Amino acid sequence: MELLSNIECLKNEPLSKHTTYRIGGAVDFMFFPKTNAEVKIIGEFIQKNELPYFVLGNGSNLLAPTEALNGVIINTKKWNIEILEEKHFLKIGAGVLNAKILRYCGEHGLSGLEYLSGVPGTFGGAIYMNAGTRAEWVSEVLESIEIISLKGLERTVEKKDFSFSYRHQSILFADELVSSGFVRLKKVDKDNLKKNLVDMIQKRKRAQPIEMPSCGSVFRNPEGENSWRLIDECGLRGKIIGAAQISPKHSNFIVNLGGATKEDVLSLIQLAKESVKDRFGIDLVEEVKILEMRFLQ
Numbered sequence: 001m002e003l004l005s006n007i008e009c010l011k012n013e014p015l016s017k018h019t020t021y022r023i024g025g026a027v028d029f030m031f032f033p034k035t036n037a038e039v040k041i042i043g044e045f046i047q048k049n050e051l052p053y054f055v056l057g058n059g060s061n062l063l064a065p066t067e068a069l070n071g072v073i074i075n076t077k078k079w080n081i082e083i084l085e086e087k088h089f090l091k092i093g094a095g096v097l098n099a100k101i102l103r104y105c106g107e108h109g110l111s112g113l114e115y116l117s118g119v120p121g122t123f124g125g126a127i128y129m130n131a132g133t134r135a136e137w138v139s140e141v142l143e144s145i146e147i148i149s150l151k152g153l154e155r156t157v158e159k160k161d162f163s164f165s166y167r168h169q170s171i172l173f174a175d176e177l178v179s180s181g182f183v184r185l186k187k188v189d190k191d192n193l194k195k196n197l198v199d200m201i202q203k204r205k206r207a208q209p210i211e212m213p214s215c216g217s218v219f220r221n222p223e224g225e226n227s228w229r230l231i232d233e234c235g236l237r238g239k240i241i242g243a244a245q246i247s248p249k250h251s252n253f254i255v256n257l258g259g260a261t262k263e264d265v266l267s268l269i270q271l272a273k274e275s276v277k278d279r280f281g282i283d284l285v286e287e288v289k290i291l292e293m294r295f296l297q
């Protein structure tokens with residue numbers, strides 16, 4: 001029988017160790033489920049004790065509270081970490097890191113997910129966020145998604161029932177986790193593909209402050225515009241509040257200079273939004289997610 005005490009768990013674990021912003025206070029329980037049965041047991045624990053919870057991937061698109069948090073973080077990085085070839089498709093588990101997927105694609109000459117090159121995160125996080133560029137995103141190659149709720153209910157959503165848009169999906173209910181996705185990729189020349197993947201990383205290194213803690217682009221790009229340009233033209237490039245800075249290298253990145261708080265980052269977000277609205281009349285919309293614990297209904 002599966003027991004809660006058998007599930008890997010860290011108590012009083014700082015979230016700053018699990019977010020690319022390196023921001024986040026300690027949480028009471030961080031569970032690392034390895035199986036669907038363990039996800040269900042964690043769900044029972046949350047429900048029985050009426051604890052708030054949050055589902056965490058690689059923490060690459062999250063702004064977490066600086067102070068300590070009550071409740072449970074379900075960390076998916078050790079859950080479903082397999083890539084399987086099934087019925088001409090790849091089945092990719094939610095916990096698989098994008099870097100591992102792209103290594104697999106490079107070795108097998110499989111094209112269709114190149115835009116995830118240099119995007120830190122898990123595949124579950126990529127599906128949840130519909131990650132990619134403004135022109136290409138992960139839902140385009142997805143054929144179906146397997147989902148499990150914290151009550152242990154499993155369902156599969158097929159392509160015809162998808163509802164994805166730019167950095168958005170409205171498929172998952174609040175108590176559901178992406179468990180895996182089936183993708184249809186194209187066979188291509190391995191060497192060309194590997195070269196493209198390396199070129200994409202080099203391009204990112206030149207344009208983005210990837211050496212600094214951040215969440216990537218803070219704002220979505222408005223239709224026909226670039227958020228970085230709008231922020232730049234407001235004279236905010238390099239602006240510092242507390243220990244957070246609008247990156248001098250890329251104005252749609254806010255970086256943690258060391259010891260930044262959630263409030264420092266939020267103040268810069270607010271400043272950028274107000275400045276862009278005043279100058280261009282455009283409402284910037286956040287791509288970064290604010291980590292807010294929720295209760296199981």
Ligand SMILES: Cc1cc2nc3c(=O)[nH]c(=O)nc-3n(C[C@H](O)[C@H](O)[C@H](O)COP(=O)(O)OP(=O)(O)OC[C@H]3O[C@@H](n4cnc5c(N)ncnc54)[C@H](O)[C@@H]3O)c2cc1C
Pocket residue numbers: 020054055056057058059060061062076094118119120121122123124125126127128129130131132133172176177178179208210214215216217289
């Ligand atoms: C340097 C840098 C560059 C970046 N470049 C890009 C880019 O080019 N394109 C882009 O799209 N993004 C980019 N990002 C943002 C980020 O990498 C993506 O949004 C990524 O897909 C987030 O995945 P994650 O596993 O880290 O999710 P997290 O940040 O942990 O979570 C994000 C959201 O997904 C939910 N979630 C995660 N896993 C699951 C799951 N299994 N089931 C249900 N919900 C889940 C979380 O609850 C949360 O709401 C960048 C980030 C950085 C730091």
